């Protein structure tokens with residue numbers, strides 16, 4: 001498969017969030033009904049959002065604070081906003097907000113009396129044409145959610161990670177303004193950057209990889225890994241690079257999806273509380289070691305990562321996590337060794353595990369989890 005498709009207009013650069021009103025006018029809305037979904041009240045005081053009402057838009061704003069949104073939280077947000085009948089959802093925040101914002105567009109116009117009916121809708125994927133459009137304004141450089149047509153919604157009650165996915169639900173535009181991400185704590189900035197790097201690496205070797213996505217992925221990896229020291233030092237140049245790199249990674253994996261690292265990481269986040277970026281990045285080295293056999297030429301990927309082997313990548317990620325003040329092994333994150341077999345079974349995420357270029361099964365995952373249990377800097381030959 002060599003097809004590449006992504007219809008999202010991308011606007012990037014410092015201060016570009018100021019383009020929001022102009023973009024909304026471009027959308028030729030019938031009534032100008034705009035839902036602003038933000039991660040904290042202070043964001044609403046930024047001029048670009050304050051001026052929307054003066055520009056003639058009917059604005060409803062809602063603060064959504066949760067990370068890793070659940071089916072229940074999405075349902076509550078739908079209930080709180082459906083009577084406003086937004087024509088556009090402007091989602092301003094990290095991946096969780098963007099995922100909730102884009103999911104809402106698929107829900108309006110459908111009568112959902114309770115969270116179970118929403119759960120069924122997500123399972124059946126019978127959204128029809130989205131009743132609203134959306135604009136993504138990421139404030140963390142990491143998820144690339146602004147340029148993908150799917151959203152991760154968690155379902156801890158059913159021990160599952162769900163995906164709201166609709167090819168007609170790409171954003172009208174992505175406004176990638178690094179100034180919005182500049183105030184992020186370094187731990188979150190690094191975790192988000194490592195997540196973005198994982199998106200690009202996994203896109204490079206995913207089953208659906210193509211020439212365009214590989215080009216985007218390599219440029220994303222070079223940009224992100226080349227500015228990691230600057231990010232740890234908090235430079236504005238690094239924040240700009242991360243915003244750009246994350247978007248490029250998003251454009252790459254919007255067509256290929258992710259693979260084993262993401263598949264295995266979901267239960268680590270849901271059951272062990274390990275932040276997404278840390279969880280996926282700890283898996284990069286061991287999964288690269290496994291997948292190397294499927295790569296005709298691993299050199300471009302290794303060069304972009306700035307390493308000579310998967311083992312060196314594991315050590316590099318370990319060092320970055322530690323320098324940002326985060327644990328770098330499952331043991332340090334508080335995971336019990338006896339939990340590993342269950343986590344390995346849960347790591348077979350549909351659509352991700354089966355997208356890995358080398359087949360994986362729970363035994364493969366268990367071997368990988370053992371490698372990162374007490375030293376992500378020391379790879380064994382298992383899975384090689």
Ligand SMILES: [Fe+2]
Nearest residue numbers: 143195276280
């Ligand atoms: Fe991710």
